[in-house]
Amino acid sequence: MTPEFDAIDRIMRRGRAIMLAGLLAVAGIYVVALRYTPPEAHQGLAFKIIYVHAPAAWAMEMAFVLVGVVGALYFWLRDPRLDVFGEASATVGMVFGTVLLTTGPIWGRTIWGAWWAWDPRLTFTLLLYLLFAGYFALRSALRDPVERARFGAVIGIMGTVLVPFIHLTVYLFNSQHPLPVLGRPPCPPDKPGCEPSLPWVLLKPLLLSFGAFTMLYVGFVMTRYGIGLRDAATEARDAE
């Protein structure tokens, strides 16, 4: 084993440890959410899906935004490892996107009475997901690794600029999607029907699940990044 492969193995080992810790944390949060947290006043048990849905949305957006950030850095530094990271982050983003787009309709069926209500937020998330499906299609159609890195970075940056338009859509147009439960303004006493901020007993597991999903993201990306680095190193060694 060369020192290069040793270093890659170390990254992967740490990634796997963080991933395991993240999975245990998610399991722990679900025990708390199902066993020790009361049902939400309006949505009942269906609300409990939020502990996966909302943090998966956070992890997916973080993953895709980071693809754009490392894409921009790639054009500046031209370090191929940035592309390996970008691809790892996009792959993990797709995984969280799958979780988000699966749990959304399950919740929607119970609360809205429809699997898919063409809510702008869910729909534009699907668009972003499809955009990254295009990112992988383009990458797989290119042989030259440098070209793959450049084009991947371009799609990553374009996708990142699409993200504000997603948020713009949510806030400007009629949406069936519930308002964010974090940072919601307090209800004035004279305004009936206003949804108050989430009570602490429901909010605590949610905040913890954001932390757990961030850990999962880090663990997944480190492992995937290690695999990407190992593939590149093996290819370089075989070419020698």
Next chain:
Amino acid sequence: MTVGRAALAIAAKDLRIEWRHRTAFATSVVFAVLVLMVFVFARDQGSVSLTTLAPTVLWVMLALATVVTLNRAFLLERENAALDGILLAPVSATALFWGKWLANIALVMVVEAVAIPLWVMFFNVEPSVRLAGIGAVAVLAAIGFTAPGTLFSAMAVRTRFAELLLPVLLLPFVIPPLFFASQATVRILGDAPAGDIWGWLRLLALYDIAFLALATMLFPMVMDQ
């Protein structure tokens, strides 16, 4: 040669080639009419009137015709490695992007100029001053479609699956301007207050500016050899 003059020279070259063959123009117009026909025959005649369907069909037709038109932009340059010739010429990549984009938008607008009157005829839209408003929306939407489209066609053409990859890459970027444009069209046709229409046009313009600027910035990276 300044960037502007080089861009105009490249656009003029592309349009001259198109003028000689008229393949992309003719194909896109025929394609647009076929899309109209598909919608008419696929609808439930009993419950969906042509008037209700009109704005939807207009934007699906224009978006898909744009994708078909954009496919040709860099495929032209693939023959005889013509792109290498342009890259060897002392013109910047920015000029190349603007030249290609100008040629694309000119061609898309010519296709729109033929397709929109056909849509008016087939869908019995009342010809009135409202059509000028729809024309303005179509110009703004064409900018939103072609700016990322020109960038993506330069990337897709480097693969063996250009015709397949371009729609997959481009359509997620077509949907926001398509949504804004179709909302504006519905309001124009329904005689909504000007302020209501203006809000959607502003969003469309914002999208155009953002992606035209971004595509201009990123294009040199795509061409970087």
